[in-house]
Amino acid sequence: MALQNGLAGLSVATFKAKMKDLLRQSNAVGTTLASGPPCDDSCPEYQVVSRTARYEVRLYPAIIWVSYVTATENRLLAEMEAQAGIEDYLEGDNSRGARLRRGYPTLTQLQFSPGHSSGRQPGGDFSVSVPLLAETDPPRPTTDQVVLDSVDQQRVFVMSFRARPWKLTDRSLRMRTRRFSRRLRRHGQTFLDEYFYLAKYKESSSEHRSYYEIWLYGTPHESTHRFRPMGKRLLDRRSNLTIATMRRLCRGRECPRFEVLGEFPGGIQKRHYYNAAFATSRLDRCESSLSAVWSGLLPLHLYREGINTHLERIEPTRPAGVLRVWREEASNGTSVCHMTVMVYLPRRLHRSPPNTGVHAPTVGLSYIHELTVYVQTAGDLDLGSGHLDRHVTEFHMRLDELGLCYKSDEYFIAVYDDVQRYHGRMNELWTVAQRCPQPQEQDAL
Numbered sequence: 001m002a003l004q005n006g007l008a009g010l011s012v013a014t015f016k017a018k019m020k021d022l023l024r025q026s027n028a029v030g031t032t033l034a035s036g037p038p039c040d041d042s043c044p045e046y047q048v049v050s051r052t053a054r055y056e057v058r059l060y061p062a063i064i065w066v067s068y069v070t071a072t073e074n075r076l077l078a079e080m081e082a083q084a085g086i087e088d089y090l091e092g093d094n095s096r097g098a099r100l101r102r103g104y105p106t107l108t109q110l111q112f113s114p115g116h117s118s119g120r121q122p123g124g125d126f127s128v129s130v131p132l133l134a135e136t137d138p139p140r141p142t143t144d145q146v147v148l149d150s151v152d153q154q155r156v157f158v159m160s161f162r163a164r165p166w167k168l169t170d171r172s173l174r175m176r177t178r179r180f181s182r183r184l185r186r187h188g189q190t191f192l193d194e195y196f197y198l199a200k201y202k203e204s205s206s207e208h209r210s211y212y213e214i215w216l217y218g219t220p221h222e223s224t225h226r227f228r229p230m231g232k233r234l235l236d237r238r239s240n241l242t243i244a245t246m247r248r249l250c251r252g253r254e255c256p257r258f259e260v261l262g263e264f265p266g267g268i269q270k271r272h273y274y275n276a277a278f279a280t281s282r283l284d285r286c287e288s289s290l291s292a293v294w295s296g297l298l299p300l301h302l303y304r305e306g307i308n309t310h311l312e313r314i315e316p317t318r319p320a321g322v323l324r325v326w327r328e329e330a331s332n333g334t335s336v337c338h339m340t341v342m343v344y345l346p347r348r349l350h351r352s353p354p355n356t357g358v359h360a361p362t363v364g365l366s367y368i369h370e371l372t373v374y375v376q377t378a379g380d381l382d383l384g385s386g387h388l389d390r391h392v393t394e395f396h397m398r399l400d401e402l403g404l405c406y407k408s409d410e411y412f413i414a415v416y417d418d419v420q421r422y423h424g425r426m427n428e429l430w431t432v433a434q435r436c437p438q439p440q441e442q443d444a445l
Helices: 002-007 012-026 073-092 170-186 240-250 289-305 388-401 440-443
Strands: 045-051 054-061 063-071 106-111 123-130 146-151 156-164 193-201 210-217 256-265 266-285 319-330 335-344 364-378 408-413 425-431
Touching: 063 073, 073 123, 073 146, 106 170, 156 170, 170 193, 170 210, 193 240, 210 388, 240 256, 266 289, 289 319, 289 335, 289 408, 364 408, 388 408, 388 425
Parallel strands: none
Antiparallel strands: 045 054, 054 156, 063 123, 063 146, 106 123, 106 193, 156 210, 193 210, 256 266, 266 335, 266 364, 319 335, 319 408, 364 425, 408 425
């Protein structure tokens, strides 16, 4: 009522300015627990770095946590067992026999695969933790299931909600976390998604909806690349030819977005790729063959296995690797060859992909907004050492016979299957398409 009386009689411009000031004050850095969870001085203080209608970003100081680790398939049983073990430690079952003050929140760590499948399933390993406030040298545990964790200053993404305890199933938690992580991805936020955390506070009741939080820890380093899709589809709808080609090439894994614009004699397709992010690695030599693809994939393999700034394990995609070969004319009139190996990144990482890991081989990032290519399937024999140049020449001759125009100084080799597949390994040769000059343009040339 006081707010309404204070804003009464203001002009529209003054009203908007007042509201902006109020929002700025509510989102100011340094906001503490008073406007957050139901907690008192038993919780660590934190700063609110930013806030939206759905979540907030907090900065927690370095904290020592006591954790109880148990292997079971049931989260509720794990939490009950862990609570008893942590209480024993806090009540004196430790190396000094000291009674320690309990802190909040209670964090339950759960394994999570946010909509991407990399062969890992949520396991039965649960960790339940509580913060040790004002403890810089806590006593040692006396059991191998209790450990002390030293967590440095962390950026934490927090989504709060209320729910009745008996409705808080693992399935509902993962659904909430999946929506939460997708929203963060859309906003270009970078976070660790191997695990998520359920935070509980003192307030608990079986009769009312209790307060809970889902935590996702931020990555040690934020992305320096932020890509925004600018490419567009050329066809109104996905054709049957496009669907059949995707089924043949992708085989249940994520592929770059593309559409088949046409098909020509000899199994040649014209494809339009759009809005695709790639991790790239430059090659020092210019040996265009399959062996060059596999050698160039080594630093990218480390990058995909989590040796990156996000500590992110990146699920396999198809193609397994793409070799780009192009030539440029040097100042002395000679032709210089360049080669880059590329790996397609899943769409969930396109807005803010991870950078090169510390002390890791250099990995670049590139974004293809739109690329139209002529494609022909090629076997390993065609792409072997000493055969590739001839195969590229023959491919260009077929394009000339069909009256199709292309860039003669650039091509790609797309490898879809790994080295363990000896038979029927799927490879493709891509040549960049370009618009054919009109008759008047040819006369001018």
